[in-house]
Amino acid sequence: MTGIEQGILIGGLMLLLMALRVHIAMAMLVAGSIGYVWIAGPATLLNYMKTAAWARYSIYDLSVVPLFLLMGQFATHGGLSKALFRAGNTLIGHWRGGMAMAAVGACAGFGAICGSSLATAATMGQVALPELRSHKYSGRLATAAIAAGGTLGILIPPSVPLVIYAILTEQNIAKLFVSAFIPGLIAMGGYMLVIAIMARVDPTSAPAGDRATWGERLAALVETWPVLLIFTVVIGGIYGGFFTPTEAASIGTLATGYVAWKSGGLRKHGFIECVYGTAQATGMIFLILLGADIMNVFLALTQMPAELSKWVVGLGLSPLLVLFVILCIYLVLGCIMDSLSMILLTVPIFFPIIMGLDFWGLDAEAKAIWFGILTLMAVEIGMITPPVGLNVFIISSMAKDTSMKETFIGIVPFLASDFLRIALLVFVPSIALIALKL
Numbered sequence: 559m560t561g562i563e564q565g566i567l568i569g570g571l572m573l574l575l576m577a578l579r580v581h582i583a584m585a586m587l588v589a590g591s592i593g594y595v596w597i598a599g600p601a602t603l604l605n606y607m608k609t610a611a612w613a614r615y616s617i618y619d620l621s622v623v624p625l626f627l628l629m630g631q632f633a634t635h636g637g638l639s640k641a642l643f644r645a646g647n648t649l650i651g652h653w654r655g656g657m658a659m660a661a662v663g664a665c666a667g668f669g670a671i672c673g674s675s676l677a678t679a680a681t682m683g684q685v686a687l688p689e690l691r692s693h694k695y696s697g698r699l700a701t702a703a704i705a706a707g708g709t710l711g712i713l714i715p716p717s718v719p720l721v722i723y724a725i726l727t728e729q730n731i732a733k734l735f736v737s738a739f740i741p742g743l744i745a746m747g748g749y750m751l752v753i754a755i756m757a758r759v760d761p762t763s764a765p766a767g768d769r770a771t772w773g774e775r776l777a778a779l780v781e782t783w784p785v786l787l788i789f790t791v792v793i794g795g796i797y798g799g800f801f802t803p804t805e806a807a808s809i810g811t812l813a814t815g816y817v818a819w820k821s822g823g824l825r826k827h828g829f830i831e832c833v834y835g836t837a838q839a840t841g842m843i844f845l846i847l848l849g850a851d852i853m854n855v856f857l858a859l860t861q862m863p864a865e866l867s868k869w870v871v872g873l874g875l876s877p878l879l880v881l882f883v884i885l886c887i888y889l890v891l892g893c894i895m896d897s898l899s900m901i902l903l904t905v906p907i908f909f910p911i912i913m914g915l916d917f918w919g920l921d922a923e924a925k926a927i928w929f930g931i932l933t934l935m936a937v938e939i940g941m942i943t944p945p946v947g948l949n950v951f952i953i954s955s956m957a958k959d960t961s962m963k964e965t966f967i968g969i970v971p972f973l974a975s976d977f978l979r980i981a982l983l984v985f986v987p988s989i990a991l992i993a994l995k996l
Contacts, residue, residue, distance in 0.1 A: 630671070
């Protein structure tokens with residue numbers, strides 16, 4: 559049996575375990591372990607397992623994950639999401655659909671200090687959803703806008719999945735963060751354009767709000783200065799070479815924690831809730847990392863990634879065709895898996911294939927960064943597609959008067975915007991690379 563056949567068989571076992579509702583980390587761990595024993599025997603597996611956890615968790619760059627997660631927790635408890643939404647609403651809330659656009663803009667701003675799509679969707683859902691519904695926005699538009707806007711949490715840097723991609727592919731985290739910024743802004747603009755079109759098509763779904771005075775706008779903008787300062791220090795410090803990503807994450811966490819403390823968000827059980835939420839999310843991510851390591855070691859033993867890469871290159875197919883097939887696979891996997899699991903499971907397989915093909919004459923580093931941003935964008939779509947669509951589940955749990963079906967229907971125009979953005983980035987890779995030349 560060839561390595562590709564062994565990999566497909568064990569991969570099928572993993573998907574079967576997931577279908578039986580086994581947690582993705584355990585599904586990868588069990589399937590990978592069975593495959594490892596099949597090829598190398600139980601003694602070799604036990605010898606590997608005794609150092610696997612230490613080898614993975616002792617990587618210095620991984621320390622940014624709990625730091626960014628804690629920064630997001632502090633931002634949530636510090637009321638920064640409310641300030642961002644209030645600022646956006648005072649500026650454009652008087653437009654038709656302006657309040658929903660403000661919610662998307664606030665999601666982008668919150669994502670700049672959070673790094674988690676789920677946290678962004680959950681936080682902005684609590685802040686913006688009641689306001690949208692009280693101003694007579696349709697449930698379909700209100701829930702879809704926030705669910706889609708929540709995906710900006712992993713696209714606007716800092717981004718936890720992007721950190722994991724950087725570690726897997728041995729790329730520079732700072733360069734990936736900077737490269738994701740412009741595509742993130744394009745995503746935000748695309749979502750706002752979708753809302754504007756939907757508001758024109760059905761004016762009753764997105765009524766215009768009251769116009770704020772210039773004094774109210776100025777006061778609301780002043781409240782957002784901590785977000786701007788923290789983002790500038792963290793991303794500017796990383797890109798300028800003043801801090802490593804871990805140092806920048808530490809500074810950002812301290813600054814966000816101070817803002818949360820000053821606002822009273824850490825009183826009573828606030829601080830404990832932040833620490834507990836961070837520990838819970840970190841534990842989940844690190845367990846998935848361990849499961850993926852076992853699965854990927856099995857795949858390495860089968861030589862499946864190398865064999866698959868040689869096979870694909872030998873077919874003589876157009877590099878763009880190969881890329882589009884990979885992106886389509888991501889879209890399908892996004893319907894059944896979470897973003898981090900997809901990256902951990904597929905990047906070791908797809909990355910060698912992409913690196914063996916020529917795209918627009920890009921060098922190795924540029925190609926790796928470009929593919930990383932494309933992967934992140936494809937993974938992001940999985941957060942709002944059925945049947946999983948984790949962002950949709952979160953928003954639907956808050957919007958009791960709007961069915962999940964209605965939200966998914968409202969998501970369709972936002973998905974169209976996502977597909978157009980991916981196509982744009984595929985054919986104009988400089989969008990993701992222009993920041994590297996500044």
